[in-house]
Amino acid sequence: MLEQARTPLPWHEPLWAALAAQQQFAHAYLFCGPAGAGKRRFAAAFAGWLMCDQPGPQGPCQQCRSCLLRQAGSHPDLLLIEPEEEGKAIRVDAIRQLVGFINQTAQQGGRKVVVLHPAEAMNQNAANALLKSLEEPTAETYLLLISDQPSRLLPTIRSRCRVQPLGLPGLQRAQDWLGAELPDVDDSQRTLLLQMAMGAPLRALDLHQQGAVAQREKVVDGVKALLKGQISAPRLAEQWNSIALDLLLDWFAAWTLELLKLNQGAQETASSADMDKVLGYLASRIQASELLDWQDWLLQHRRQFDNKANLNRQLFLEKLLARWKMLAERR
Ligand SMILES: [Zn+2]
Incomplete structure (x- = not known):
């Protein structure tokens, strides 16, 4: 299931504002950047926003039917494609499911969104199958690809997406955020966690949990x-x-x-x-x-x-x- 993110992380807010102000959207986005920067959260918020019946500048309304369905994890027009097991490949079967999904009519009458994560996990056959869908976009359907290693994607996939880099916050901002997430962990440990995570706040949080x-x-x-x-x-x-x-x-x-x-x-x-x-x-x-x-x-x-x-x-x-x-x- 996709995160219940209503908003992106604070360091991605300027980018969010720019994206939300647009009148037209690309049919495929590639959100790329370091692991632990918050790409998945951004994509989740963006997916919710695209599907919301009355989206505000800050994010989806969280009250309309579409938002309620999404929060319950049962929106029929939102599809998450990921490996069956972490670290494993995304296979062609999953992409066939994706193709079937984008060819069917939206069940709620609104937009359809697919989130694919991590995109570099697609094997060769899967990537080739996806390429066809990228070449023939379907109206009111959006593909959100997420990748830590976009250089490992087929260049033809990259070139058919709007590439949107999502970077890391500065050290102070990362420390402030981690401080709010881990109030019981002392300063020096949080600093060490951020160092180990090379400045990526969500990775630091993950490392703490490990x-x-x-x-x-x-x-x-x-x-x-x-x-x-x-x-x-x-x-x-x-x-x-x-x-x-x-x-x-x-x-x-x-x-x-x-x-x-x-x-x-x-x-x-x-x-x-x-x-x-x-x-x-x-x-x-x-x-x-x-x-x-x-x-x-x-x-x-x-x-x-x-x-x-x-x-x-x-x-x-x-x-x-x-x-x-x-x-x-x-x-
Ligand atoms: Zn809504």
Whole structure:
């Protein structure tokens, strides 16, 4: 079911105002931008607004029949297409359902809206099937595509949509918003969450719900123990069993970036207070060329992970940790 968002997030309000003031709408939009920026919420509010019988400048009225049906999750003219399971592909069957939906008459007599998320999850067949619908728009029917990685979409899909970037708020705004969402979490934890989320507020909220702060502590302790020779790479990889691989990859990538900065003479790093000492020590021992090799290796594996390649988690982590330790032990 789609979120019950009446309004977009505060940092997307100017964009919303510009969109809501338009007289005519594109039949397909591609909302793109970093994960956790609030794209899905924007699309949900926009879908509700397009379908509302008496939309106001701020959003749907929440009182008309269309809004009531939508709030109950049973509006027959609103379709959400997403993977059956998170991380899985959107298959051609789902797109056939979409095609059937847009070819039928609106049951409530108003507009029809499809929200497709995440668009890059469509496999080749699904993307080709969607392309046909994009080429032959149906009156009063709107497709809202959402994507964190629009570069992975077929260029022909992108070019048939109005591309609408939805960015992140500035740090202060993100902190204020997260403060209101997590009033019981202290300031330093919220700052850490936002750092881990690379400034994306909804991602930060999600990380909090995953218990990422405690996981981060565990990982930092583990890295220190590994470098001191108190634990082996395979044993440590095992201990990190319950920690999401994308988080681990993000952290190592961020540390590597800071090592490169330190290596080039930066005096201090801004974003890894819990690793400052370790990074300072490592930066004094590692050459830039070794760091760049290591960064390439990480990026390559990140791509494999993003492309859903089958990584053997335990083996991959063992290799990663062994390489990391080797970096510190050179000369
Ligand atoms: Zn309404």
